[in-house]
Amino acid sequence: MTTTYSTFAKKVQDTPSVREPAYRPAMWLSEKEKADLATKIGDADLYQDLFTMREMVREAPDNIELKKALVSGIASAEFAGIDAFSRKVVEWQDWPVPNTLIMAMARQTWDEVRHAWLAKGLVESYGGEIGDYPDTLAGGGPPPGVAPQGPLQQGFGAQAEELLREPVVSLSMTNVSLEGGALILFQETSAVAEKIGDKLMAHCYDYNWADEVTHTAIGDYFVKALTEDNPMEEKKALRVHALAESFRTRLSGQQSDELKEFFAEEMSRATDALG
Amino acid sequence: MAVVAIDLAACINCGWCRRVCPTETIKYFSTGHRTHVVEPDGCIDCGICVPVCPVDCISVVDYEVPVIALTEAKTKAKAFAANQRRMKQDRDAIVARTIAKIPKVSTHA
Numbered sequence: 001m002t003t004t005y006s007t008f009a010k011k012v013q014d015t016p017s018v019r020e021p022a023y024r025p026a027m028w029l030s031e032k033e034k035a036d037l038a039t040k041i042g043d044a045d046l047y048q049d050l051f052t053m054r055e056m057v058r059e060a061p062d063n064i065e066l067k068k069a070l071v072s073g074i075a076s077a078e079f080a081g082i083d084a085f086s087r088k089v090v091e092w093q094d095w096p097v098p099n100t101l102i103m104a105m106a107r108q109t110w111d112e113v114r115h116a117w118l119a120k121g122l123v124e125s126y127g128g129e130i131g132d133y134p135d136t137l138a139g140g141g142p143p144p145g146v147a148p149q150g151p152l153q154q155g156f157g158a159q160a161e162e163l164l165r166e167p168v169v170s171l172s173m174t175n176v177s178l179e180g181g182a183l184i185l186f187q188e189t190s191a192v193a194e195k196i197g198d199k200l201m202a203h204c205y206d207y208n209w210a211d212e213v214t215h216t217a218i219g220d221y222f223v224k225a226l227t228e229d230n231p232m233e234e235k236k237a238l239r240v241h242a243l244a245e246s247f248r249t250r251l252s253g254q255q256s257d258e259l260k261e262f263f264a265e266e267m268s269r270a271t272d273a274l275g
Numbered sequence: 276m277a278v279v280a281i282d283l284a285a286c287i288n289c290g291w292c293r294r295v296c297p298t299e300t301i302k303y304f305s306t307g308h309r310t311h312v313v314e315p316d317g318c319i320d321c322g323i324c325v326p327v328c329p330v331d332c333i334s335v336v337d338y339e340v341p342v343i344a345l346t347e348a349k350t351k352a353k354a355f356a357a358n359q360r361r362m363k364q365d366r367d368a369i370v371a372r373t374i375a376k377i378p379k380v381s382t383h384a
Contacts, residue, residue, distance in 0.1 A: 235307075
């Protein structure tokens, strides 16, 4: 499914994502930057594993750098969210979608702004600032000449970028799968913060959690609306959800038998189609 | 005996219940549709999925699970719990090892 974009949408698409301070994705750090990060948190490779970072905060609640690192890592997704959802407000005006979906994306952009604002305040309460730690996710994407490595790139290759512009694909992947997964991270982070007596952190992630429920509900509602009476589109949404979940659970070793079987069936169908 | 059931009209497909289900009896990807469905014969009535649902759409209903299915489900749940314990131990070891590497200088001002 494709669409013809307006001049304004094309201009937005051609405008790179920027932030002040500039995005500094963890996966593209120099060796020196990695060594500096390791000095603060023990192991630079763990920085992007937010679940392990959270457990480190639980085990060492007096270590302020671990708290800054955890909050900064989560904040990256909020900044990337502001960038991504605000682009959808413009781009999706050129798609055959209800105006209420455009308004929902505008609301979601503002929610992400508030989350970023909360994260900024939280990091500052620990004596740090945004930019002290690298980004786990970045609106800026990889440096020139380096291919993106997300789940869609793994599943759909060169078509991934165009596919991700489709409302059904984007909503299924970001709102339903990723934000649905973030529910657990926020709830458990809030619980850890409560346990270690950090009331401010607990409150912030409890607040974010409530918004994530709404974002997941928004995504699910509009995927249902956009795929109603269109089994092929519904199947596509399910496949994208499976890809995103597979990407996330493969690392944690928590991939379910159902998900493994889903991909085995997909592979078998693809093999049959090739003869 | 009781099992759980999901109100499909209220479910937002966040998948949290599916991820915590120790018998993997809450299905989504194999349903052919974007719906979370409980296969009752795999439910051991542990209740883990009920409190995690952010929209409170999981309820308990009366249903008699056949004995053979229940035995199989309980075996699966034990394996799931053992796997969770092992993963927690692995993560705890990584956490302890990593924290030990950090110089003890960073504390609240």
